[in-house]
Structures are given as structure tokens and as C-alpha cells.
Amino acid sequence: MSGLRYVYAVCRPLEAPLQVQLTGVAGAPAKPLHHHGLVAVVSEVPERDFAEEPLRAHLEDLDWLAATARAHQGVVDALTVVTTPLPLRLATVFRDDSGVRSMIEAREDHFRATLDRLEGRVEWGVKVYMEPERSEQPAPAAQPVPKAASGREYLRQRRQQTRASEDMWQKAETFATRLHGKLAAFAEDSRLHTPQNPALSGVEGRNVLNASYLVTRRASEKFVELVDRAKDDVPGLRVELTGPWAAYSFTGETPEEPGEPVGQDVPGEPEKPGEPGAREEPGKKA
Amino acid sequence: MTVVERREIALVDLLDRLLAGGVVITGDITLRIADVDLVRIDLNALISSVNAQVPSPFEHLEEQP
Numbered sequence: 001m002s003g004l005r006y007v008y009a010v011c012r013p014l015e016a017p018l019q020v021q022l023t024g025v026a027g028a029p030a031k032p033l034h035h036h037g038l039v040a041v042v043s044e045v046p047e048r049d050f051a052e053e054p055l056r057a058h059l060e061d062l063d064w065l066a067a068t069a070r071a072h073q074g075v076v077d078a079l080t081v082v083t084t085p086l087p088l089r090l091a092t093v094f095r096d097d098s099g100v101r102s103m104i105e106a107r108e109d110h111f112r113a114t115l116d117r118l119e120g121r122v123e124w125g126v127k128v129y130m131e132p133e134r135s136e137q138p139a140p141a142a143q144p145v146p147k148a149a150s151g152r153e154y155l156r157q158r159r160q161q162t163r164a165s166e167d168m169w170q171k172a173e174t175f176a177t178r179l180h181g182k183l184a185a186f187a188e189d190s191r192l193h194t195p196q197n198p199a200l201s202g203v204e205g206r207n208v209l210n211a212s213y214l215v216t217r218r219a220s221e222k223f224v225e226l227v228d229r230a231k232d233d234v235p236g237l238r239v240e241l242t243g244p245w246a247a248y249s250f251t252g253e254t255p256e257e258p259g260e261p262v263g264q265d266v267p268g269e270p271e272k273p274g275e276p277g278a279r280e281e282p283g284k285k286a
Numbered sequence: 287m288t289v290v291e292r293r294e295i296a297l298v299d300l301l302d303r304l305l306a307g308g309v310v311i312t313g314d315i316t317l318r319i320a321d322v323d324l325v326r327i328d329l330n331a332l333i334s335s336v337n338a339q340v341p342s343p344f345e346h347l348e349e350q351p
Contacts, residue, residue, distance in 0.1 A: 010309070069300045089308035103311060114309075125299060193302045201298040210302065242299050248307030 003028075003044035004051065005094040008075040009085035009246070010104070010111050011039050016082040025071040026050070035101045036108050041079060042100055050093050059091065076246045084119050086111060087246045114252055122220060122244035124213045126183060126227055127196070128176045129205035129238040130168060168236055175234050176209035186226055187213035191249040205238060212249035220244060 006025055014032065024030035024043030032039045048054060058064045072090055079085040094100045104111070148154030184190040195207040215223045227241050 007311075065301075066297050069297065069304050070295075072304055073295065073300055087304075087308045089310050090304040092308075092311050107311075123303075125302075191307075193306065196298045196302070201296060203296070212303075212307075242295065245303060248303035251307060251309045 003046055005042045005096060005100050006045040006050065007088050007092050007094065007100060007103075008041045008043075008072060009079055009087045010115070011041065011079060011083045011085040012115060013037070013039055014082055018078070018082070022075060022078050023071070024075050025068045030075045033097060033100055035104045038104055038108060038111055040100050040104060041075060041085070042094075042097075043075075045093065050091075055091060055093065080122070080244070080246045084115065084121065085246050086115055086118065086251060087248050117252075118214075118247045118250060120218070121188065121214050121216050121247055121250075123247045123249055124187075124215055124220070124223055124227075124244060125240075125242035126179070126209065126211050126213065127207055127240045127242075128172065128179065128209035129203065129207055129240065130172045131205045131236045131238055171234060172206075172208045172237055175237055179230050179239070180209060180211055182230075183211070183213050183223070183226060186219070186223060187215050189214040189250055193249070212245075214247055214250045217244075 008024065008030060013034065018030070018032060018041075022030045024045075026043070026045045026049065028043045028045065030041050030043040033042050049058060058068075069090060076085055076087045094103065148157055180190070180192075191212045193210040193212065195210050196203070198204075198206065201207070213223065224241065227239060230239050
């Protein structure tokens with residue numbers, strides 16, 4: 001038994017052939033596996049890297065994860081040119097071809113329904129960032145903040161800074177909420193992702209909206225225009241568009257946490273409701 | 287404000303979709319369904335460890351007395 005099977009996506013039988021040189025993760029060619037009128041796009045991966053334990057270890061290696069994610073995306077992306085694929089989550093691995101076939105049999109109704117729902121649709125990603133503060137806080141080198149002459153002066157300066165940040169946050173929240181509302185109304189469906197970690201993205205500014213929108217191919221041009229027009233003139237905010245993606249975020253498997261677009265940590269937000277009577281109230285004051 | 291379209295896909299954007307989206311075929315670990323071994327892994331730990339590093343947007347506000 002030579003290798004395991006890595007599955008990228010499930011789709012309808014292709015009308016146009018796959019690119020000959022469709023290279024998957026681990027460098028092996030990705031090929032269609034037909035079963036019950038559906039197609040799983042699979043490639044062979046070595047057991048030494050993709051069996052459960054080595055896979056688990058590899059996934060903690062960001063370089064390995066990045067290479068694998070890009071290869072996965074490469075295959076799914078090529079598929080979106082010729083069909084509407086139903087992408088599988090990263091690193092879905094089966095023992096052999098018959099394992100893949102059994103999986104298709106077990107879920108074919110669901111696959112068909114989802115493929116119908118997604119047919120002719122793509123996903124667009126929209127993110128809003130607050131630019132690193134500069135308008136409200138001059139660079140220290142350019143204009144050094146005068147040393148507070150007194151405690152009162154210091155507090156005044158602090159309050160000013162705080163107010164500027166709050167204002168900016170308010171503006172960003174209002175803008176992001178409005179933009180999301182507009183785009184979500186235009187799109188067929190939308191998902192809010194967790195705002196991105198700047199340490200991981202390496203992108204300047206705080207990510208206040210990170211959303212995906214499901215849009216038909218035909219309406220995509222209009223959608224892009226809509227995003228483009230969002231460049232009102234709210235200074236200090238930046239809008240980023242990615243896509244078109246295969247409908248990763250709309251496979252029906254991620255209904256959890258449709259939180260707010262921005263500010264899960266907004267101060268003054270009501271506490272999460274505690275389970276009544278779940279735990280004892282600690283004494284207020286000893 | 288500018289709308290930026292970047293050619294190269296950022297890894298974070300990929301991971302938002304490939305690790306949080308896509309069809310999930312099985313649970314988190316190797317499962318045996320009939321004669322089929324399914325291998326799946328749990329990336330939640332990785333993701334949440336990454337998310338845990340996201341600083342609160344209000345750190346600078348919390349500093350004040």
C-alpha cells in the first residue's frame with residue numbers, strides 16, 4: 001500500500017478536462033475519482049507525512065502548513081475555472097480510493113444539495129482595517145509630546161488620546177457595520193470571520209471587519225464595484241478585497257459564531273449572560 | 287481610504303477559509319467507518335493558540351487608572 005488519498009474537493013463531472021499538470025500537495029498530480037455521478041478530486045500523499053500522527057505534527061509547522069494550504073488552494077482554484085467545486089477542509093485524508101468512494105456514498109445527497117446551492121457562485125473576501133494611528137497622534141519624532149507639566153496636564157493629555165482612539169474606533173465600527181450591511185444585502189449569503197491577527201497577517205492596522213460574501217459569477221462585477229465605491233472618504237480606514245474564491249465559507253459547515261462584525265471586545269458591552277444559579281456568588285465584600 | 291486588491295493570496299486569508307471553511311468530512315481523529323479509515327486532524331488548538339495572541343484593541347485604554 002503506497003500512499004494515502006488527499007481529497008481537495010467534490011464536484012460534478014467536469015465538462016472540460018482538468019489541467020494536465022495539476023499538481024497537488026506533496027507534488028503528486030491531482031486526479032478525478034468518479035463515483036455515483038460525483039467526482040472527488042484526489043491526489044496520492046505519502047503515509048509518512050499524512051498519516052494521523054505525522055500530519056498532526058506537521059500542522060504545527062507553519063511553513064509546512066503554508067505550503068500545503070497553497071497547494072490545496074491551487075487545485076481548488078484550478079477547479080473553479082472549469083466547474084463549481086465544493087471544497088473540503090484542509091488535510092482531509094483517506095486510506096485509499098475505496099475509502100473515498102465510501103465517503104461519497106455516505107454523503108452524496110448532501111453533496112448534491114450543496115453543489116446545487118453553490119452552482120455558479122463564488123466567494124469574495126472583504127476586510128476593513130483601521131490604519132495605524134497617525135492623524136490623531138503625531139509621530140513622536142516629528143512633534144514630541146510636551147512633557148506634562150503637572151499631573152492634571154498629564155491626565156488631560158491622556159484623556160485626549162483616549163478620546164481620539166475612541167472616536168476612530170467608533171468611526172471604524174460604524175463604517176464596517178454599514179459596509180457589511182450593504183454587501184450582505186447584495187450577496188446571497190455572508191459569513192463573518194474572526195478579525196485577523198496582525199502578527200500573522202503582517203498587515204498594518206487593526207482588522208475590524210473580516211467577512212466573506214457568496215455572490216453569483218454574474219453579479220460579481222457589480223459586487224466588486226460596490227466594494228470599490230466604499231472608498232468614501234473615511235480617513236484612516238482601508239478596505240481590502242480578495243477573491244474570487246471557491247465557496248469555502250459557505251459549505252454549510254461553519255454556522256457557528258456569526259458574531260458582530262467588529263468590536264467583540266467593545267468596552268461597556270454587557271457581560272455574557274451567566275448561567276443562572278450555575279455557580280455561587282462570591283461574597284461581595286468580606 | 288483605498289481599496290486594495292492584492293495579487294498574492296495572504297496565508298491568513300487562506301487559513302481563514304481552508305481551516306475554518308470547507309466541508310468537514312469526519313470528526314477530529316482517525317475514524318473507522320465500515321472498512322474505511324478516515325484521517326482527520328484537529329486544527330482548533332493551532333487556531334486558538336494563534337487567536338490567543340491577538341491583542342485586545344483596548345489595551346491602551348485599560349492602562350488608565
